[in-house]
Structures are given as structure tokens and as C-alpha cells.
Amino acid sequence: GQNIDQPTEMTATEGAIVQINCTYQTSGFNGLFWYQQHAGEAPTFLSYNVLDGLEEKGRFSSFLSRSKGYSYLLLKELQMKDSASYLCAVTGAGSYQLTFGKGTKLSVIP
Amino acid sequence: GAVVSQHPSWVICKSGTSVKIECRSLDFQATTMFWYRQFPKQSLMLMATSNEGSKATYEQGVEKDKFLINHASLTLSTLTVTSAHPEDSSFYICSAPPGTGEEKLFFGSGTQLSVL
Numbered sequence: 152g153q154n155i156d157q158p159t160e161m162t163a164t165e166g167a168i169v170q171i172n173c174t175y176q177t178s179g180f181n182g183l184f185w186y187q188q189h190a191g192e193a194p195t196f197l198s199y200n201v202l203d204g205l206e207e208k209g210r211f212s213s214f215l216s217r218s219k220g221y222s223y224l225l226l227k228e229l230q231m232k233d234s235a236s237y238l239c240a241v242t243g244a245g246s247y248q249l250t251f252g253k254g255t256k257l258s259v260i261p
Numbered sequence: 262g263a264v265v266s267q268h269p270s271w272v273i274c275k276s277g278t279s280v281k282i283e284c285r286s287l288d289f290q291a292t293t294m295f296w297y298r299q300f301p302k303q304s305l306m307l308m309a310t311s312n313e314g315s316k317a318t319y320e321q322g323v324e325k326d327k328f329l330i331n332h333a334s335l336t337l338s339t340l341t342v343t344s345a346h347p348e349d350s351s352f353y354i355c356s357a358p359p360g361t362g363e364e365k366l367f368f369g370s371g372t373q374l375s376v377l
Contacts, residue, residue: 191373238304247295247358248295249307251304254304
């Protein structure tokens with residue numbers, strides 16, 4: 152089975168940096184996704200990590216350590232519009248099926 | 262990029278009625294589609310995997326006779342919630358891999374179902 156843990160809620164200040172952690176225990180692992188979801192809307196793709204290391208994409212970066220079963224999403228220069236839920240999800244070997252964590256609700260305050 | 266169209270965006274229905282949700286891949290062929298359900302403040306839970314031309318695969322605990330899935334073509338999958346009850350009220354969302362070798366899934370816009 153799959154078990155994915157991430158903090159339920161976080162608060163950060165506009166312009167600051169925030170790191171959202173995700174740990175996972177899986178019976179099979181292919182890659183790890185981060186999605187952003189605003190309330191009542193579909194998730195939007197942010198990043199995908201297969202190999203260990205840091206992937207940077209603009210203000211968002213994602214890190215993966217396969218040996219530790221650990222990932223984080225780093226958001227820089229926070230903007231009010233970044234207030235959303237951030238979902239960590241993993242795929243099993245040879246599968247497109249995503250198993251989602253419960254999501255981290257990020258609130259960006261002025 | 263690949264687009265998945267889902268409708269209706271929201272529906273309100275009376276208890277005991279059936280509701281059909283459609284999910285279309287607009288610019289690619291989707292041999293597989295995934296149907297998720299999301300309750301308030303919860304994560305997305307996979308309900309079933311829809312396969313074109315064959316029976317859907319349901320996750321444990323999901324009633325296949327209640328949640329009917331049809332994937333009759335390479336661009337259309339439907340989820341019918343039969344005899345809906347208030348506890349079925351949820352956000353239903355479909356997704357599909359683009360089939361280009363990309364790993365990420367593309368999501369429909371979701372359907373908010375409210376059963377009175």
C-alpha cells in the first residue's frame with residue numbers, strides 16, 4: 152500500500168519562502184508529483200521528480216530523496232495567489248495511478 | 262497542452278435520482294481515465310480506473326453498481342452516480358495521461374455534486 156504524510160496547514164507571509172514537506176512509504180515507487188489546488192477547482196500540475204535532487208521551476212522548486220522517502224516543495228517570493236492546497240502524490244512502478252496525500256493548506260498573509 | 266473537459270461543473274439533484282458526469286479528452290486519445298472523489302478538506306481518493314473498450318477497475322470499497330463507468334470511445338468516459346443519496350455529495354474529478362510519454366496526468370475541471 153501507499154502512505155503519504157504532509158502537514159495539514161501552514162501559514163506564511165507574502166514575499167517570504169515556505170517549504171512544504173512530504174514523506175511517503177510505498178510498496179512500489181516511480182515518481183512524485185506536486186499539484187496545486189484552489190478550493191473547488193481541479194489540481195494543476197507543479198512538478199514531477201523521479202531522480203534524487205532538486206528541480207527548479209521559477210518560484211517553485213521540488214526536492215526528492217528516494218532513499219529517505221522524502222520530498223519537499225519550496226515556494227519563493229510568496230504571493231497572495233499562492234494561497235491554496237498543495238498535494239503530494241506518488242505513482243507506483245509502471246503505473247499512471249496517483250495516490251494523493253491529504254494536502255497542505257497554505258495561507259499567505261500580508 | 263492536453264486538455265480534459267468535464268461537465269457538468271456542478272449539479273444539484275434530489276435523493277434517489279441518477280446523475281451522469283462526462284469527461285472528454287479534447288486533443289488526445291485517452292485509453293485510460295481515472296475517476297477521483299474528494300470530500301471537503303480531504304484529498305482526492307481514486308474511485309476507479311476506466312479503460313476504453315473494457316470494464317472499469319474499481320478500488321476497494323467503491324460500489325460498481327452504484328458508480329457506473331462507461332468508456333465507450335477513446336475520447337469519452339462517463340461516470341453515472343445511480344440512486345444518489347446525500348452522502349454521495351462530493352467533488353468528482355476525472356484525469357487522464359496524455360499518452361505522449363509524459364508522466365503527469367491532466368485533470369478535468371471537476372463536478373461538484375450536491376444531493377438534497
